[in-house]
Amino acid sequence: MPTELSRLANSLTPSPTRAFDKQARELAASGKNILFFTLGEPDFPTPKNIKRAALAAIKKDFTHYTPVSGIPELRQAICDKFKRDNNLAYSPDQIVVNAGVANSLYLAFNCILNPGDEVIIPVPSWPTVFSQVKSTGAVPVFVQCKEENDFEVQFEDIAAAITEKTKCIVLNSPCNPTGAIIPEKTIKKICELASEKNIWLLSDEIYEKLTYSGKHISPAIYHQNTITLNGVSKAYAMTGWRIGYTAAPIQLATAITSLQGLVIGNPTSVSQKAAVEAFIGSQSSVSKMKKEFRNRRDLIVKLINEIPHLHANLPKGAFYAFTNVSGLFNKKTPDGKTLSNSVDVAAYFLNEALVATTPGQPFGSDAHIRLSYACSQEQIIEGMAQIDAAVRKLR
Numbered sequence: 001m002p003t004e005l006s007r008l009a010n011s012l013t014p015s016p017t018r019a020f021d022k023q024a025r026e027l028a029a030s031g032k033n034i035l036f037f038t039l040g041e042p043d044f045p046t047p048k049n050i051k052r053a054a055l056a057a058i059k060k061d062f063t064h065y066t067p068v069s070g071i072p073e074l075r076q077a078i079c080d081k082f083k084r085d086n087n088l089a090y091s092p093d094q095i096v097v098n099a100g101v102a103n104s105l106y107l108a109f110n111c112i113l114n115p116g117d118e119v120i121i122p123v124p125s126w127p128t129v130f131s132q133v134k135s136t137g138a139v140p141v142f143v144q145c146k147e148e149n150d151f152e153v154q155f156e157d158i159a160a161a162i163t164e165k166t167k168c169i170v171l172n173s174p175c176n177p178t179g180a181i182i183p184e185k186t187i188k189k190i191c192e193l194a195s196e197k198n199i200w201l202l203s204d205e206i207y208e209k210l211t212y213s214g215k216h217i218s219p220a221i222y223h224q225n226t227i228t229l230n231g232v233s234k235a236y237a238m239t240g241w242r243i244g245y246t247a248a249p250i251q252l253a254t255a256i257t258s259l260q261g262l263v264i265g266n267p268t269s270v271s272q273k274a275a276v277e278a279f280i281g282s283q284s285s286v287s288k289m290k291k292e293f294r295n296r297r298d299l300i301v302k303l304i305n306e307i308p309h310l311h312a313n314l315p316k317g318a319f320y321a322f323t324n325v326s327g328l329f330n331k332k333t334p335d336g337k338t339l340s341n342s343v344d345v346a347a348y349f350l351n352e353a354l355v356a357t358t359p360g361q362p363f364g365s366d367a368h369i370r371l372s373y374a375c376s377q378e379q380i381i382e383g384m385a386q387i388d389a390a391v392r393k394l395r
């Protein structure tokens with residue numbers, strides 16, 4: 001009999017978004033020509049100036065341990081970025097560079113949460129957030145964001161979810177998977193309430209640079225006990241470099257640094273040098289990528305809305321079209337299966353249309369599927385035509 005694992009280990013399941021992507025990749029490996037609309041990563045290469053900075057770092061043997069919280073040059077560049085883009089004045093000792101925002105989230109939750117604490121999470125949301133909250137023994141409390149409100153979280157719903165056990169409110173604007181951007185007036189009200197009740201706000205701003213309409217606001221402007229997370233993965237097409245960062249009140253930043261020291265030692269030296277260049281170098285590739293994402297957004301949403309029974313709101317940011325597929329429920333596939341939920345629809349699109357999407361259920365809405373439009377316009381046209389043909393086969 002194998003020796004027992006921990007309760008935490010036994011509670012872990014693979015990331016649901018990656019699991020669905022894996023299934024599609026297996027089908028592709030078996031020879032099927034699958035079009036992927038699954039993972040949230042830009043299809044662009046990392047900009048050349050950033051790659052050059054990394055190569056220079058390797059040539060100069062910048063390949064050893066660094067300070068746990070990140071090299072001073074990078075933390076200063078992040079402070080300058082906060083001042084320039086967000087009108088926030090941080091000092092470098094309030095900044096901790098992490099191995100991606102997934103890592104930043106984990107460290108932050110483990111430094112603020114105790115078992116039984118409640119964390120308010122507007123849904124639909126990136127599922128990693130609830131899994132991480134649960135892994136600490138804290139309790140996720142979901143606040144549903146409605147499609148008719150463009151998936152914007154409503155202040156009243158947050159206020160109604162607060163109890164004596166509430167320790168943290170999570171905001172993610174622009175949002176994965178809906179692309180919603182929280183308006184400044186709502187952010188301000190949430191911040192006032194969080195200040196009054198002495199609750200942490202955790203703001204995941206990874207899609208900040210991919211904002212097409214509406215204005216990105218950092219809640220830290222209005223609430224001191226805000227943990228701001230951001231990174232280079234999405235804006236600079238640097239998902240594999242694993243650089244994210246946390247800005248927090250000094251006491252928390254110090255605790256996060258200590259925990260990071262225990263678990264990863266420091267973020268990768270070469271990636272840190274690359275990230276410095278991302279922040280201080282030319283930003284022209286960011287605007288080019290954003291322009292292309294905007295064109296793809298307009299294209300995919302138009303094509304989705306031409307497919308019978310499907311509907312997608314125009315997302316204000318990020319690179320996902322969160323598509324309502326509930327109009328297909330109770331319809332029969334050519335081989336007699338009835339579609340009942342988002343997993344059934346995504347499986348049908350994968351097998352019949354050879355288009356890989358992600359079911360909305362793990363994000364917190366079983367009426368939707370998520371299509372990542374971080375792919376070419378040709379692929380968008382082809383993929384939507386294949387979905388259209390598959391939908392027309394349903395009875």
Ligand SMILES: Cc1ncc(COP(=O)(O)O)c(C=O)c1O
Pocket residue numbers: 040099100101102103126172175176204206231232233239243244
């Ligand atoms: C809302 C959100 N936060 C964070 C991340 C992960 O970012 P990183 O690559 O920096 O870990 C993702 C990735 O999909 C995301 O959607």
